[in-house]
Every structure is written in C-alpha cells, then in structure tokens.
Amino acid sequence: MIRRIVQIPNKILYTPCKEVTKFDDKLKKQVRNMIDTMKAHRGLGLSANQIGIPKQICIVQAPQKPLLVFINPKIVSKSEDIIEGVEGCLSVCGMAGIVKRHKQVTIEYQDLEGKERKGVCYEEEAKIFQHEYDHLLGKVYINCAIRVWKI
Ligand code: CO
Numbered sequence: 316m317i318r319r320i321v322q323i324p325n326k327i328l329y330t331p332c333k334e335v336t337k338f339d340d341k342l343k344k345q346v347r348n349m350i351d352t353m354k355a356h357r358g359l360g361l362s363a364n365q366i367g368i369p370k371q372i373c374i375v376q377a378p379q380k381p382l383l384v385f386i387n388p389k390i391v392s393k394s395e396d397i398i399e400g401v402e403g404c405l406s407v408c409g410m411a412g413i414v415k416r417h418k419q420v421t422i423e424y425q426d427l428e429g430k431e432r433k434g435v436c437y438e439e440e441a442k443i444f445q446h447e448y449d450h451l452l453g454k455v456y457i458n459c460a461i462r463v464w465k466i
Pocket of ligand 1: 403404405446447
C-alpha cells in the first residue's frame with residue numbers, strides 16, 4: 316500500500332525513532348508499505364518515520380543493487396574516506412544538496428525475523444544508508460549539507 320510521505324517541518328522527522336521489539340506480521344506489512352511507497356516515488360531509500368511510523372526501520376535500494384531492509388541498525392565502523400555527493404529527499408520536495416558521507420560503513424542490524432545480522436555498504440549504498448540512518452536519528456540532510464539549492 317502506497318502511503319503519504321511526511322514533509323518537513325513535521326516533528327516526526329526531527330524525533331529519534333524507537334527500537335523495534337516485535338517481529339510480527341504488522342512489522343512485515345509496514346515494511347511492505349515502505350517498499351511500495353519508495354518505489355511509487357522512485358526513491359532510493361526510505362525510513363519508517365517518513366510514512367509516519369516512528370520506528371527504527373529503513374530500506375535502501377541503490378541502482379542495480381538488491382533491496383536492503385534494516386531493522387534497528389547501528390553503524391559499528393566507518394571508513395575515514397569521505398565522499399561528497401548530491402542528495403535529495405522525498406520529505407524535502409524541490410531541493411537538492413551536497414552532503415559528505417563515509418565511503419564505507421559496517422552495520423549491525425536485525426532482519427524481518429529479528430535475527431541479528433552484520434553487513435557492509437560501499438559508495439552509493441553507503442551514502443543512501445547514511446541518509447536513511449540520519450532519518451532514524453531525527454536528522455534531515457539539509458541540516459548537515461555543505462550546500463542546498465532549489466530544483
Ligand atoms: Co530522506
């Protein structure tokens with residue numbers, strides 16, 4: 316089901332999301348709705364608070380890469396290498412900006428069944444993940460961008 320995307324300055328986008336504790340059918344349905352909504356808007360990623368769910372869930376879909384689902388993610392290490400790239404956000408319509416991100420991040424997270432997992436994201440995937448992870452911390456990219464402009 317395609318959900319409406321929350322826009323700034325809605326408070327939910329500036330509030331840290333809560334840990335997921337129940338790995339039930341409701342969670343799977345919420346993730347399904349996130350995927351449907353991201354695809355419908357041609358996004359590369361989405362966090363749960365962007366569709367009004369204040370939980371630590373985000374999805375990442377870099378071009379030509381598989382869809383990744385992260386529940387309760389934590390960045391456990393990151394490269395010293397930094398890349399600067401252009402970002403946009405479905406919650407910040409009509410804007411783009413340049414953001415510095417770590418080139419590589421190692422993430423501990425849980426899957427839809429609650430199983431603990433660890434993964435590494437590089438470059439485009441790492442950039443998208445860090446954007447979504449910031450959403451879960453209640454941060455929006457325009458507040459950490461080097462430069463933003465209207466598109
Ligand atoms: Co965003």
